[in-house]
Amino acid sequence: xxxxxxxxxxxxxxxxxxxxxxxxxxxxxxxxxxxxxxxxxxxxxxxxxxxxxxxxxxxxxxxxxxxxxxxxxxxxxxxxxxxxxxxxxxxxxxxxxxxxxxxxxxxxxxxxxxxxxxxxxxxxxxxxxxxxxxxxxxxxxxxxxxxxxxxxxxxxxxxxxxxx
Numbered sequence: 001x002x003x004x005x006x007x008x009x010x011x012x013x014x015x016x017x018x019x020x021x022x023x024x025x026x027x028x029x030x031x032x033x034x035x036x037x038x039x040x041x042x043x044x045x046x047x048x049x050x051x052x053x054x055x056x057x058x059x060x061x062x063x064x065x066x067x068x069x070x071x072x073x074x075x076x077x078x079x080x081x082x083x084x085x086x087x088x089x090x091x092x093x094x095x096x097x098x099x100x101x102x103x104x105x106x107x108x109x110x111x112x113x114x115x116x117x118x119x120x121x122x123x124x125x126x127x128x129x130x131x132x133x134x135x136x137x138x139x140x141x142x143x144x145x146x147x148x149x150x151x152x153x154x155x156x157x158x159x160x161x162x163x164x
Contacts, residue, residue: 004142005135006163008111008149010103010156012078017099020068021048027064034060038092041065048079048097050086058086058093065097075157100156102130107156114152119145 025041028034039052041061050061066076080100086093103111111132112125120141126133136142146160 003135003137004139004164005133006142006146007161008103008132008134009130009159009161010078010101010107011159012074012099012101012157014099016072016074017069018043020065020072020074023068023072024061024065027068028061044096046098050095050097051092052086053092055086055088055093058095062095062097077155077157103132103156104130107154108132110154111149111158114149114154115145118148118152 021041021043028039028041034052034057037053037057039057039061041048041050041064043049048065050058050065052058052061062081066079069076069079078100079097081095081097084095086095105127108127108130112127115123115125115134120136120138122138123134123136123141123145126135134142134145136145142163149158149160
């Protein structure tokens with residue numbers, strides 16, 4: 001019997017992020033506590049820029065955006081806000097967030113280490129570019145690897161694709 005396998009990737013559905021951003025922008029434009037403070041959230045190239053007249057308002061915009069992402073099924077681990085503190089820029093405060101896609105070499109090594117340490121014995125891993133392929137003779141072993149990785153505390157959003 002041939003080996004079963006799946007790939008571990010870290011991808012973000014940009015359409016869902018865009019929908020969440022549009023929903024957040026609409027809520028910000030309609031909410032009373034954001035009136036007259038210059039609050040906005042929008043794409044700026046590949047980053048999402050949140051602007052308001054105080055750091056607390058920018059953090060409130062980020063909170064609204066994160067709640068919309070959760071409702072649309074996008075992991076918050078896929079959004080990188082840097083140090084997370086709004087920066088003063090003239091009379092306004094700005095916070096830039098970017099999308100984290102692909103597994104870095106360091107994160108791929110962490111994933112393979114978790115699989116080696118906590119997973120079943122007959123499981124093999126192979127790092128190819130920005131994804132990790134996991135193979136085994138037993139599909140049950142692959143299911144337990146997925147369960148192990150879901151419970152592991154990794155700082156990336158993982159998806160499991162190409163399950164064969």
